[in-house]
Amino acid sequence: MRYPAWKYVLIIFVLIISTLYALPSLYPDEPAVQISGAKAGTTIDQSILQKAEQILKNDNIVSHDNSFTNNAALIRLGNSTTQLKAQDALRRGLGDNYVVALNLAPTTPEWLQKIGAKPMKLGLDLRGGVHFLLEVDMDKALSQRMETSSTDLRRQFRDNNIKFNNLSLNNNVITVAFANNTDRDSAMSFLRRNSADFTQQALVNADGPIVQLTYTDARRQEIQSYAVNQNLTTLRNRINELGVAEAVVQSEGNNRIVVELPGVQDTAEAKRVLGRTANLEFRLVADQNDQYINSYTGKYNEQPIPAGTEVFAYQSLDSGRQLLLQRNRILTGERVQNASSGLSQDSGGAEVNITLDSAGGKLMSDATRRAVGKRMAVLFIENKQKISYVTDPTTNVQTEVRTPYTESVVINAATIQQVLGSQFRITGLSSPQEAAELSLMLRSGALAAPMYFVEERVVGPSLGQENIDKGILSTEVGFILVAIWMVVFFRLFGLIANFALVFNLAMILTFMSWIGASLSLPGIAGIVITIAIAVDANVLICERIREEMRWGASPKQAIVAGYDRAYNTIFDSNLTTFIVAFILFALGTGPIKGFAVTLMIGIVCSMFTAITVTRAIVQLIYGKRRNLTKLSM
CATH class of the missing domain: 3.30.70.260 (ACT domain)
Incomplete structure (x- = not known):
């Protein structure tokens, strides 16, 4: 009987690490x-x-x-x-x-925190978590899409030589004015052939014939459904970027989304990132900017601005500086395929590197080809809520009032030196943290419509504390009964297997803490099954050793043969179980993923403890004995 020294070193190292990093779970937050x-x-x-x-x-x-x-x-x-x-x-x-x-x-001792040890998170069903209810602004979703449609219509009319005097948008109604009825009929015929999104109404006003376009009911429902689904996808991407495990993101009703963050209550960053409905717009600086913006103070000089332009704050809301931009957008953040933050090599300031999709790259290329030498602005648009409190004079009860509003700031305006493609960078951000957050939001996808927090509350354990205590108690009783059974039937070998089980649990807690997984009740079920799998492996080894001794092998020969010949059976059975757990993880959601993660980690740990750890302990006990005639089993 010989055993490599490096395996002892490995076992001691893993034992120390597992013990240290499992300890924080004993200190509740x-x-x-x-x-x-x-x-x-x-x-x-x-x-x-x-x-x-x-x-x-x-x-x-x-x-x-x-x-x-x-x-x-x-x-x-x-x-x-x-x-x-x-x-x-x-x-x-x-x-x-x-x-x-x-x-x-955390209440974990400081010396454990310094080495990065932290307690394992518990899921919504065990500890609870935080529940957000967000409401999608459907009116804003329709108005944003209507703005895009009006811009597209203007371009389509020009590309197809359809004459019109003016095209305006007001209260989600596009009004197109024509010089005569012939031009109007031509435009209406074109729209019937090329777009089923609008209902048309031919009218006459003081300036002549017009046609008013509104979305059909089917198109409205399609936009609203898209807004909710797109926001669901974006929220899931942002939560994945934040690293929150086993979060629940699902729709509720026609315009609301529920977000539940299990096992954690640190919602400061999550709330800021999830609720920050920010988008980018790329626009050209108006040619008349210098005429309407004071070059010395940078402020708008309070005279009527030209049609088709808008005034926005420049660099920050508090700077007092402003810029005059064209109303038409080159493109928006929806076309961003990837975004990463970094530091500019030229100025050393924060920057965001942008990669557009193919359609966005073409739009950018076409727009900048005609505007070399002009300035292009990056407009950062953020939808927020202002919270105020109104006191009822009769009851003296304060009520929270949420008022939505929009902040629009030009964060960058640079001269176009050459035709831009699908890759470029944005500078002028105030800090690396702001650049990192902006790149996260662009990378995870644009929100189709603003969302506002309707409700934020702490979620208690959904199963009830009594059921949770019973679940944990049943696990403890099961573990104790298995340990007693192993000692009764296999004596010293059973005691060794029990030590390996404790070691196994410590390793599971350590790995789950490292990967940030949340332990839920299905996860506890995975741990219980892991205990059974680990015990089953040791039972196979012990029975194989007994069988070898019945066939006439010496105790040491039986130990070596028992471990070697039981290995293939243990490996095959664990591999098939691991494959099933992996399929559950790949296809499942929520609690099923939690069960699968715990089971996969437990299988890997049990293979190590049931074979390597127990073999090392048996070697220490029996390896040096010369006249060994009997085993305690």
Whole structure:
């Protein structure tokens, strides 16, 4: 009986690592409130923490061990009830410039945190999580699509030599004015042949014949359905970018989306990124910009602007500078295929590298070919909500009022030096954090319509604490009974197998913490099955050793043969189970994925503990004995 020294080193190393990184799961997190900036580049300093502490003190809310983490203030509280009261008080006191989100503060000892050890997350059914309800702005979805349609119609009429005097959009109605009825009839005939999206109404006003175009009911429903589905896809992509495991994103009704983040309450970044309905528009700076914008102050000089142009803030809302842009868009963020952030080699400032799809590249190329020497602006459009509180004078009860509004800022305006294609970069961003967040939103896909938070609440364990306790208790009882059975039937070998089982559990906890997986009740079921699989492997080994001894082999020969000959059977059975678990992970969602992840990790760990670890312990006990005649089994 010989065993390589490197395997002992490997086992000791894995045992130490597994023990250290499984320890944080013994330290439960405590309720907290996290304060971060509404924008990625906002800095949280000591003054904000002091202001927050004063707000809580005024409301008789006790906090403790407050600290900074990742440019955010973390305020620890005694229980969940106090946590909700503190969130409400801080939201009122700090205003809209800060995100006040529910969180869980770790209680893991500092020396464990320094080596990156953190507790395993629990799913919605075990601990709960955070529930968001977002409402899609369908009116905005229709108006945005109508703007695109009006631009397309103007281009189609010109490309097909259809004469018209004016084309305008108002209240989701496109009005096209013509010089005579012949031109109007020609345009209506063209629309009937080439577009089934509009209902047409021929009218006459003071200026002559017109036609009014509105979307058909079928087209409206199609746009609304697309808006919800596109926003669902974008939210899933953004959540994947954030690294939240086993999140639930699903539609509710015709215009609402439910987002549930299991096992975590740190919603500050998630809320900012998920709720930030931002998009980009690429427009040309109007040729009349210098006539209407003061070159010294950079401000609009309050005279009527030319038709087809708009004035926007330049660089920031607070800068006081403005730019006059053409109303027509070259393209929007919907055409962005990929985006990454970095630092400019020229200026050292933050930048976002953009890759457009083929259609977007053609639009950009066509627009810049005709505009070399002119300036192109990147307009950043963000839809937000302003939260205010109205007090009822009769009941003295405050009601939260949410008012949507839009912020539009030109973040960059540069001269077009050459024809641009599908790849270019955006500079002029205020910080690397803002560049990273913008690239994340563009990379994960554009939202088809703005969304607003209708509800945010903490979700309690869906199964009830009593059912959870019973589930955990049944796992513990099952483990103890299996351990007793192994000792009774296999004596010392059973005791060794039990040690391997404990080792196996520690490894599972460590791996799940590393990958950020959430443990749910189906995950516990996966752990129970893993225990059965690991025990089954040791039973096969022990029975094989007994069989070898019945056939006349010496104890040492039986040990070597038992492990060697049982290996193929154990490997085959575990491989087939792993394949099934992988299929469940690939095709399943939510709880099924949680079960599959736990089972796959458990299978890999059980192969290591049931074969390698137990073999090493048996070698230490029996390997040095010269006159070995009997095994304790």
